[in-house]
């Protein structure tokens with residue numbers, strides 16, 4: 334209700350003043366109302382306060398693709414979960430805007446209390462928000478830890494692939510659980526690349542720590558949606574967090590100390606410049622100093638990058654989480670898709686026979702000549718991007734494809750839906766490696782937004798080369814050394830191809846197949 338004395342005052346004014354005041358009010362309303370006129374992206378209508386919380390279980394790559402088709406326009410969907418705005422992107426044109434055109438706004442990472450605690454207050458690269466600190470972390474990782482020049486990581490891949498082939502050799506004629514085999518393979522690769530071979534003893538303990546971290550990362554936390562309900566998570570959850578991080582501290586601090594002793598011994602023995610085999614911890618220890626804080630990471634201090642123990646621990650966790658399940662699930666999917674498509678499997682194996690020959694094992698240099706094989710790997714990554722949803726957060730309010738996206742929105746770029754988008758791909762759900770033989774076929778290096786299994790731009794995968802090497806080398810050896818039959822007379826069409834959703838989207842049922850040896854020479858290890 335407008336108070337009477339306000340109306341009386343208004344009428345007592347002269348008409349010119351009244352005109353002026355009214356014009357000013359209209360202008361003010363227009364000005365204040367302008368940003369609100371830009372609507373949120375389309376999405377289902379939610380309830381007051383809880384918004385679309387009832388759709389919580391649909392925040393998967395498949396669920397979001399379905400919802401976007403149902404409610405979203407132009408591949409953009411908005412959901413409101415309590416206080417949190419979620420925007421899902423399922424079209425390449427919008428992914429381009431997020432990852433390239435407006436990347437400075439869209440390059441933060443969402444993180445809840447558990448993630449912040451377990452990543453030592455975002456002391457790593459993967460959970461750090463975009464900014465000077467992240468840039469420094471990324472620089473160290475790209476130039477040192479994941480670099481192709483770090484021959485030791487590549488050697489770890491070769492040697493572990495060699496042991497995997499030997500494991501299969503012992504099981505000729507009986508069913509092999511390929512899923513379990515390749516998950517063990519990639520765990521061994523990352524563990525060895527990170528810690529070197531000398532500390533293999535504690536690997537089982539480390540795997541248990543990783544599993545607990547994984548559960549805690551994925552645990553439902555009501556405070557993500559209603560920050561004022563954070564207390565509900567309770568003491569028990571907090572105790573689990575503290576225990577998990579303490580176990581990691583105990584484990585890696587011990588390894589770091591071992592490395593400190595080792596590096597002192599090596600300097601004494603060989604002198605500072607001598608080349609000694611180094612693992613990732615050694616590489617990171619070269620930047621070690623406890624005398625540093627996050628605020629020190631401004632653009633001017635580039636020459637003196639320093640890492641604390643927490644940074645080193647958090648980066649090692651990035652490697653473990655970024656490089657284990659991703660590569661393993663891609664290997665298993667590649668094997669499964671080829672077994673489901675005998676024609677393509679035949680083409681790949683024929684190519685291996687033509688290029689490498691059956692009288693020797695494959696060498697790294699052969700990989701470049703395996704054109705059809707490479708297409709099969711790309712097709713696997715298109716249909717099964719190991720990280721199906723890329724999670725980003727907006728640093729500020731922005732306008733995306735004409736819609737309003739508030740600051741701190743969670744952006745879910747649906748790489749899975751984009752890879753199956755019918756406007757970019759013919760018969761999008763069919764495994765057809767040959768599509769990548771066509772002129773101008775997209776590549777996954779980041780400039781073709783219809784195919785982004787490694788992301789694109791600032792936050793794209795820094796481990797792409799290492800990951801691809803593990804993926805290609807293991808699948809090529811498994812297909813060159815062995816023929817594979819499905820067990821118990823199962824036909825290819827009976828293979829279950831469903832996936833489960835987590836950080837990655839691995840097969841719902843492990844792939845099992847029976848190997849027989851294919852080469853005319855004895856297996857003599859994996860060459861380089």
Ligand code: HEM
Nearest residue numbers: 459651655656659719720723786787788792793794796800
């Ligand atoms: C087939 C193998 C792999 C695939 C498909 C893959 C895919 C991805 C994707 C999609 C992202 C997120 C991009 C974004 O948010 O926009 C990512 C980030 C990341 N990946 Fe990979 N990855 C693979 C292997 C690896 C390996 C082997 C490592 C480490 C040894 C690794 C380490 C990381 C890290 C640390 C990040 C976070 C980067 C950042 O936030 O700045 N990845 N990866």
